[in-house]
Amino acid sequence: MALLEIRNLHATVDGKQILNGLDLKIDTGEVHAIMGPNGSGKSTLSYVLTGRDGYELTDGDILFDGVSLLEMEPDERAREGVFLAFQYPVEIPGVTNMTFLRTAVNAVREHRGEMPFDPMDFVKYAREKATDLNVSDDMLRRPVNTGFSGGEKKRMEILQMAALEPRVAILDETDSGLDIDALKVVADGVNAMRSDERGMLVITHYQRLLDYIVPDHVHVLANGRIVKSGDKALALELEKKGYAEFLEQAA
Amino acid sequence: MAATTEAVDQVRSIGEQYKYGFVTDIDVDLAPKGLNEDIVRLISKKKEEPEWMLEWRLKAYRHWLTMEEPTWQKPQYPDIDYQDSYYYAAPTTTEKPKSLDEVDPKLLETYEKLGIPLREQEVLAGVEGAPAVAVDAVFDSVSVATTYKAKLEEQGIIFCSISEAVRDHPELVQKYLGSVVPYSDNFFATLNCAVFTDGSFVYIPKGVRCPMELSTYFRINAENTGQFERTLIIADEGSYVSYLEGCTAPQRDEHQLHAAVVELVALDDAEIKYSTVQNWYPGDEDGKGGIYNFVTKRAACRGHNSKVSWTQVETGSAITWKYPSCILQGDNSVGEFYSVAITNNAQLADTGTKMIHIGKNTRSRIISKGISAGKADQTYRGLVRVQRGAKGARNYTQCDSLLIGDKCGAHTIPYIESQNPSAQVEHEATTSRIGEDQLFYCRQRGMDEEEAVALIVNGFCKEVLQTLPMEFVVEAQKLLGISLEGSVG
Ligand SMILES: Nc1ncnc2c1ncn2[C@@H]1O[C@H](COP(=O)(O)OP(=O)(O)OP(=O)(O)O)[C@@H](O)[C@H]1O
């Protein structure tokens, strides 16, 4: 059984049809990359998977460990282990990253029947995870995404992933806005999370990221469905040729 | 800091019921319903007051008869029938208990239900080595237990019920009572002068730094008993005191009037920090059964370099009407007002502060955070007045409103009157909404909706919560979560 199975997914946003019969299977241990032109529905897919309000599934199903996610609230899906690194992380003024992380991690732990961290223990846990990602104590003490640079925000997303240890991680353009060094740090962080128990869906525009995070499968999303799948060579091919060919096919 | 998850647990555990909605079954000695000179005399007699006190009450009562209830404030409330309330209720234990063993066990049980922290219960119970928090428990208008009195007395600090103070320290009471809020001040304060039954009295002598937080738990208990607390705090030259006031009330059907008066006096180089966490029963979703809270709180920074800080976290009451104020008389005196007010469901609040700059180089700072949810409505009303002689006066005001949902309202009404050209007055105001994106972001990280709202709101209020004494921070954070229960979705 696949870890995540997306079947014939049709979805609308504000009454507008965005996804038109998308199929995708991710097994544990696998990293899938999705590439596609602007507006093709990549972020939409990530929101439909995570259950965001306003993203309406009109047909198809999403199975996680064989169980449909459709009836689950966004927070239930998250506690089950579905994680999204946002393309545009959200600011929460006045709430420190440390508090935010702890609240999130404890919500998930409680769901798993584990003891919640007390604040002191959590500081240790968070610091460990943070050092690997070059996140300073000072950053942990600052409010969530408030006044953070684009690249810093993306690093914090990966830190959240590392702390939450999800079963499936969707990374929506985590590479955009990163400088070369940060890209490596983030890629290392992601690679460290690759495991036999976990699947990943990496959304990106750039082949460059895939040099660092080498995917098992690459898919092209156009006009709301997967129009081509292949291995990492497909990403190189796209880099050369662009999407024109696929858009024609899809039309 | 740790409180958000706990807050959610608490929210879950209380379900639909107001947590403190229970009535303790203690015999209550009630004066007949209604208000007239005889009731005023009865109260004064029950309290064994001297003649001057009775005269003052009667003067206030007669003045009150000539006054009209104010109508300028935003919340409109049903007419209050002042003749249909009780003005005196005291636990029937006539003798003051000498030790806590003698206190009605039901009362101690009540503390337990209120969730008074164990540490403070220990203090109440007089356990050896209990931490330094002095609790003056106001139970249905009469102070039943005043603790740590002896320890405070060593330093010459007086912390007792106002009735005791009237009897034991008449010279201080006569000098300062009504000196900040005169008997003729306003409709509710004047009523309070006539019928107040209890409250706290604090005197910190010259140069003494009060070694502990002084704390009072208010709790309205008897059905239909109006609450008329009177608090008077005097910080003599160079002294310091931090005072905590916390309130809960049991659930009931009829609206209850609460008209307290708090007077603070800070002399030269003295500092008073007054913190309130208030969670009186706000009424049901339609506001039925909630408390009317019409309070007059005012501080006189009478001395040079004196300082008063008001911090309040207001989550309760059906209707709140209060403006803790500072009269900055002494040169270089400082007034601060930090406020978080939450209104949910049908709650109405009209709050704010007044800073009256009289002395030279007086400074004031106002940080107000208003949160509105449901169909609640809230108004911040702030007056900053700089009088002619207040050369170099400065004020900074920041008012932020956070709206949850689209049926609630928030209004900011600043009044600025400056008669001195050298004064600097700054006002900033923002209004924002808890965004769908913020909620989704939190939920995507595993938090349920209530927890997400509590977290976001705690962040919004951080600046104010930081000014609370440590003991209150966690309690306040929990309250924010509880009071916003059911505000989204
Ligand atoms: N609320 C909305 N109302 C109407 N259309 C929307 C809404 N949200 C998204 N869309 C449309 O859905 C389409 C897919 O958007 P989506 O954000 O999923 O694209 P994307 O593939 O992630 O693009 P990018 O590479 O630019 O991030 C776009 O045409 C977008 O304009």
Ligand SMILES: [Mg+2]
């Ligand atoms: Mg996108």
